[in-house]
Amino acid sequence: AGSGDVRTPLIPALRRQRQIEDIITKMQDDKTGGVPIRTVKSFLSKIPSVVTGTDVVQWLMKNLSIEDPVEAIHLGSLIAAQGYIFPISDHVLTMKDDGTFYRFQAPYFWPSNCWEPENTDYAIYLCKRTMQNKARLELADYEAENLARLQRAFARKWEFIFMQAEAQVKIDRKKDKTERKILDSQERAFWDVHRPVPGCVNTTEMDIRKCRRLKNPQKVKKSVYGVTEESQSQSPVHIPSQPIRKTTKDDIRKQITFLNAQIDRHCLKMSKVAESLIAYTEQYVEYDPFITPAEPSNPWISDDITLWDIEMSKEPSQQRVKRWGFSFDEILKDQVGRDQFLRFLESEFSSENLRFWLAVQDLKKQPLQDVANRVEEIWQEFLAPGAPSAINLDSHSYEITSQNVKDGGRYTFEDAQEHIYKLMKSDSYARFLRSSAYQDLLLAKKKGKSLAGKRLTGLMQSS
């Protein structure tokens, strides 16, 4: 992104629509292996220009290299929901992998034409449907309700709407019978997108968070039926995004300072960084229930909550103990691990380090009114001359900390905490991992497993 220049916002919806239109166009191209579009003979008449759901799904799988039919059906449904292809006998726009018939939408009605049809258009549409005596054009219940509501809302200009509807009926009558069947269904599909069946997601609705930004200033309000009328209400004015402040010298100076800091920053090579991320995922893959099934079983799948009971108990599983060895942070994160580590430190008479670290972590979470007191307590306990649990800080760190204590805030001991963290990590933690206490735990479950098993079965038998 440039600095302070006005970025024309990309319209993601348009990009998406273009993508779908590419797919749809290819699908209809019989020269390059498109879906077979046929006229099907039905009971008393012919159904023109249809494709089956199965054909569409197959085509998607073949031409977009989709292996899983479920994914192809999902994609087909998304395309249908946008209104590019529709089932000829249903208002609900989804794709099914069977012999259901679908038709392609006319480019006139494509969403990329930026349609935002007004209720007057919808009223004209519903009205004209009632004028035509055809079973297939009968209004569905929700459409009848919509029409009633619109009649109430437009009571004063209903005559105008009625006239427009009549005019449309006249125009329609002039068209060829087969052509009319197709156009009627396409028109209905258009309204299924813009006035969906109650319960269906309206795909034309924008995320409210993005609404307030000026999306497409070129968009012109137009009527589906070419109705132009002065009294037609204007579309609500789009509130433009916050006016861009002119960049000042100060802004650019700040930017320069920031950029200088960026240049000076030592940055690692991508290969190293990638290796480190990959190493992390490889190490933790066995702890990822999405990839490695949890032992003894995933409670969400088996309905057996043994796993959670084990985790709640004070006896950690071997897998959990192993994890403490991955990094110092791992053992600090785990309550049971911390307890074990603390016990080990106590045996070495160096527990004040961990207790200090924990106290500082706790300090950071205190409500503001308690912070000053806690700072004082920590200082007295760990750092003041003659402190009962004196920790070992180098003089530089001690200086900084004693200065900070005067102002007593949440981050007073950050420097000291970091120092102690490094100390524990390189010294006590390393020894803990080699200690018999840890090693026993690591191997303990192998010995104790059969015992635990016996205990559980004992419980089950007695219940």
Next chain:
Amino acid sequence: MSELDQLRQEAEQLKNQIRDARKACAEATLSLRLHTTLTQGHLAKIYAMHWGTDSRLLVSASQDGKLIIWDSYTTNKVHSIPLYSFWVMTCEYAPSGNYLACDGLDNICSTYSLKTGEGNVHVSHELAGHTGYLSCFQFLDDNQIVTSSADTTCACGALKRASRQPPFTGHTGDVMSLSLAPNTRLFVSGACDASAKLWDVPKGMCRQTFTGHESDINGICFFPKNNAFATGSDDATCRLFDLRADQELMTYSHDNIICRITSVSFSKSGCLLLTGCLGVTDDGMVVATGSWDSFLKIWN
């Protein structure tokens, strides 16, 4: 040349230098495959959801004006909290399980205390100060919450004294999402200016900025280790950024993805990146998805 122009020129030169330096570091490429898309059912609108740290309780906010806390395992509703406003855009659970936060179109973050003696849930605090709607927040602990807003700033507010540090400024577009780094007081934010920024809470400043996306960043999530994070954007791609390399590692996109990406979440090992409107539990066992069809689904 005016001073302003001179400064501008200096800034441009620095940017070019940085670009070259980054290129020198970018000598490796990764390649990964797209995993399967999880299909979603569709009906009414859930705008936000979040897991509690116990990986069982989850809170969802819907446009019917309610916050519901579910025990996802038994599917029982634990609390149903009516809100003052129907326009909820995000909700959040405190790590302790004691508080819930949500926002409304009034630009205020309201926190609800869940563990009151009486058993009913009421508003405990309100954090005002933002001049745009709140897009996202996360509790640092029971007393502090980090918020991001459409007023292009983020802020860290203390609940009990309803005060806040000076806001984190720097983004030039609505900030849509934020993610706290595991174990530290850092967080990243993604905004409509197509950039992500790394912030230091104690120091109150921006440490790094990451560009690369072509459109609004809607969702952002830290990798389980705090060295990297992923973003999801309106440009229909997800990208992985690394803090140490100070740049984008790779882009995930696919021709078959035709929607904007609103939310991203990592599986426990960081092996999988899930996108949608969703959240992975802390224990990594399941992912919950919420949708405009009013259904929450739990997947694994």
